[in-house]
Amino acid sequence: MGMLDFKEIPQANNANGNQDTFELFAREVLNMLGFEILVNPDRGQDGGRDLIIEEKRIGLLNDTKVRWLVSCKHKVHSGGSVIVNDEEDIADRVLANNCNGFIGFYSTVVSSPLNRKLESLKEKFEVQTFDNEKIEGLLLMNERGKDLIKRFFPKSYQRLDDKAPSNLLNKYMPLKCACCGKDLLKRDLLEDYAGVIVFVEESGLNKGFTADFEKTKIVDIYWACKGTCDDKLTQYYINQGYVNGWEDISDIIIPYKYLQWIMSIFNRIRDEDDIYTDVAFEKLKNFIIAVSQIVFKNQSKEDIRRIMDLNSLPDWM
Known part of the structure; x- marks a missing residue:
């Protein structure tokens, strides 16, 4: 719905x-x-x-x-x-x-x-x-x-007051389940805590004895419906020797939690605790952008005009 x-x-x-x-x-x-x-x-x-x-x-x-x-x-x-x-x-x-x-x-x-x-x-x-x-x-x-x-x-x-996508982007960006394709940013799914974001990590099984166990390598990221969809994807990665960690998308859209979550990711990257593959890092950016449509306020007409003015400035200014 x-x-x-x-x-x-x-x-x-x-x-x-x-x-x-x-x-x-x-x-x-x-x-x-x-x-x-x-x-x-x-x-x-x-x-x-x-x-x-x-x-x-x-x-x-x-x-x-x-x-x-x-x-x-x-x-x-x-x-x-x-x-x-x-x-x-x-x-x-x-x-x-x-x-x-x-x-x-x-x-x-x-x-x-x-x-x-x-x-x-x-x-x-x-x-x-x-x-x-x-x-x-x-x-x-x-x-x-x-x-x-x-x-x-x-x-x-x-x-609609607190769950409608803002006009942050020129075109609405859905967050589609990696298994069934449902848009996980739909209001009813957010209210039911129906979606998760999952970080796929290397485990001891596929790191080998010489791996640096103090670092975590994020090899992939996906988002999916809780239950059947997530279970299928989890089993797929388990069969390849990976483990995962997850967060509720409905928690991440809480503004304080959103900021806390992003800062934690930044800190772990800065401290070299986490290493991302190119694929995983690109998906992380896409997730942050899509979820921001729910977290951020609508831009006013003045905001939009100012953005257009800033984007029209030469690169050297």
């Missing part, structure tokens, strides 16, 4: 006055991204489109405009994926509405058959899909997105 519960947006097939909410939500998200809204959602026969939007692309010699047909499908309440029958005659609809591209804006994932169909259409015109995960990421990493979360996901907004 993601950080935003798309079931907070009312169903589209209930004629209770709120059935247009998901389409209105799509309009606000696309407007946030910089698209111009040409045709708004309306009720009745819509000609196979929910919105028509325009994208302006700035070129070196001239500017171009792309006219997109947007189709919204809000199926999260049923739990089903968006299937081929949900999106019939896409090419005809794009042509009939004088568009250059198609955007599928969905609250669930796309089925494999529909995904293959959309891929084949890319030979004729541009195609983009926004599923719930992509929409969530865009909202969390955009300053205006927080207002939309508060408006359309009021319950989720209440839960």
